[in-house]
Amino acid sequence: MSLDTVVEDIRDEARARAENIRAEGEARAEEIVSAAEEDAEEILESAERDVDREIEQLREQRLSSAKLEAKQQRLEARRDVLGDVREAVETELATLEGDDREELTRSLLDAASVEFENGDDVSVYGRDDDAELIESILEDEEYADYEYSGSYDCLGGVVIESEGSRLRVNNTFDSVLEDVWEDNLREISNRLFEQ
Known part of the structure; x- marks a missing residue:
């Protein structure tokens, strides 16, 4: 090779x-x-x-x-x-005016009055615009110990108090509306916003 x-x-x-x-x-x-x-x-x-x-x-x-x-x-x-x-x-x-306002105010005053004893000197307060109305209601004999004592900032109704009983009852339109509103808010809402 x-x-x-x-x-x-x-x-x-x-x-x-x-x-x-x-x-x-x-x-x-x-x-x-x-x-x-x-x-x-x-x-x-x-x-x-x-x-x-x-x-x-x-x-x-x-x-x-x-x-x-x-x-x-x-x-x-x-x-x-x-x-x-x-x-x-x-x-x-x-x-609210006239008879309706008087009827409501009287009802609220009557409802609050049951809290006070006869003979108590009771002071009643209300809206400035309702002064005459409240004074005319207090002229009734059943309210002999009651006296209109001045204004209270509210929509209407009354606030009643007595020194002797040391008690104060707020029966204003505002307080009643607040109670009704709170108690019925769900129903009000349901009616307004039915689903």
């Missing part, structure tokens, strides 16, 4: 070996690329799931927030309407 043949055999063997190494390298590179692509796909799918979950959570939070805000606005509107109704009732009571 000649030296050229030996050199050529070594070259052929080196080429074959280089080709095997290159083929193995390419196969390994393809495996690495394929694994990387699979990992990238999994990472992308996981990221998409995370984003979808975050979007859903954000949507739920915003929806809950919007519902809460809407509920608060409804409650505020209801409070405003109830306030307007209460104000209208107070205006009606304050502007």
Whole structure:
């Protein structure tokens, strides 16, 4: 064998070996690329799931927030309407005139009078505009020990007190309205805002 043949055999063997190494390298590179692509796909799918979950959570939070805000606005509107109704009732009571006002004032005075003993000196207070009305009611014989003693800031009605009994009864339109309002607020609300 000649030296050229030996050199050529070594070259052929080196080429074959280089080709095997290159083929193995390419196969390994393809495996690495394929694994990387699979990992990238999994990472992308996981990221998409995370984003979808975050979007859903954000949507739920915003929806809950919007519902809460809407509920608060409804409650505020209801409070405003109830306030307007209460104000209208107070205006009606304050502007009540004639026989109706006298009848209500007399009823409130009679109801408060049961708390006092005969012979007690009783002071009666009422709205400035009702002074004449109260004084005329107190002219009745049953109120002989009663005296109109001045004004009281209210829509109408009376406040009665006696030093002897150390008792004070507030039977104003305001106090009666407050009691009725509190006792019937749910019913009033239900009637105004039937659902």
